[in-house]
Amino acid sequence: MPRIFDFGGREVERSVTVASLRALKGSGRHVAQVTAETADEAAAAEVAGIEMVVCRAANIAKVREGSKKIFVTAALGFADAITAEEVLRTAFSAIVAGADAVITGRGWDTVKMLAAEQIPVMGHLGFVPRKSTWVGGVRAVGKSTGEALELFDRFRRLEDAGAFAVECEVIPAAVMAELNRRTGLVTVSLGSGPDADVIFLFTSDICGEAKRLPRHARAWGNLASxxxxxxxxxxxxxxxxxxxxxxxxxxxxxxxxxxxxxxxxxxxxxxxxxxx
Structure with a gap:
């Protein structure tokens, strides 16, 4: 397991690093990512062999109580940090508290700003729930030639902005496969098929907690009962x-x-x- 210094200056071990995630490209190997908002969820993920978790930036300290080794990505909420100064402060607070990366659905300028500070940034493309009004509903994005080409352009712009990874949500699997071959971004598939570097599902879906399971998900447990x-x-x-x-x-x-x-x-x- 790699030893690094985190952004808080602590010598730590991590299941994966930005460098090892980038090395997945073209290898045919995958790592797994789930959600975790509590110490218990993070601890369970570590015991299960999960390499990555994503959580809200405000919950980094709780998640780190549960796992010192998992690669943690902090989600920067749209309303949690609005101005450039707030975004930067929130991102730095998260990584100093123990996050290894941040994820944002904001624009290219925000990604550039964070990347310029060498903060590992993950973007979010495809179906973005909070922006679903632009695509007219809850649906896969990239099912037409024009939409798939527009998506490819967004991939390139995100990479040019300095992101190291992208969450790819509900993109047709065949389109995802083509995009993955043509991007240097670490791809994280949430409902976008197996041809990505990281396979992602929500812990609540995996554990059978949700009343309605999304089409792209599978439950291995029945916590609802x-x-x-x-x-x-x-x-x-x-x-x-x-x-x-x-x-x-x-x-x-x-x-x-x-x-x-x-x-x-x-x-x-x-x-x-x-x-x-």
Whole structure:
């Protein structure tokens, strides 16, 4: 496992680095990326052998509590940092806290600004949910020749801006394969087929937490049923508590503190003396 110094100046081990991710190009090898927002999720990902996670920038410290080794990408939210100064401050705060890269769906100037500081930047192309009004709905992007060519141009512009990687969301697999062969960017496939350098799915989908599974996802677990059991057990327990309060069954002898009889007698006598 590579040893590096992170942006906080700490000597650390990482499952992958920017350099090793770039070396994936043309190798036929893949690494896996999932989401993690808590220490528990990050720890589980590390134990499972996942190499990369992505989380909100504000949760970097929590994620690093769970894993010191996974490559962590911090998502810069649209509303979290708006001006150039805010974006730069948020990005530096994230990488100093332990992130290895940042991801942004902002424009080329933002990518250039971050890349100029040698902050590893991941872009986001294809179907970008928050920008879906531009494509008219929730759908794959690049299904026509014109749209696929426009997407290729965006890949080139993102690479020219200095990004090292790009999240490729819901792009037709055959188009993704052609784009991957023609870009120096590390490609991260979310619903865009197997011909990318990194394969990405949301942890909630993998673990079966979502009510509706996206078409591009697969569940290997069924946490939804466990969450329902927890909810049912919580209601059962609360209902039992309420019923025992109503019936006088709680608190009982075992749940109340006691005072020795002689001390209670003295206490009552003292009270009587105060009240006179």
């Amino acid at each position: 466990l969450h329902q059991q927890v909810r049912d057990e919580r209601v059962k327990a609360l209902s039992g508590f309420r019923a025992d309060v109503a019936s006088g069954g709680f608190p009982g002898e075992g749940e109340t503190a006691k005072i020795p009889d002689e001390e209670l007698t003295k206490f009552r006598a003292a009270l009587d003396g105060v009240e006179k």
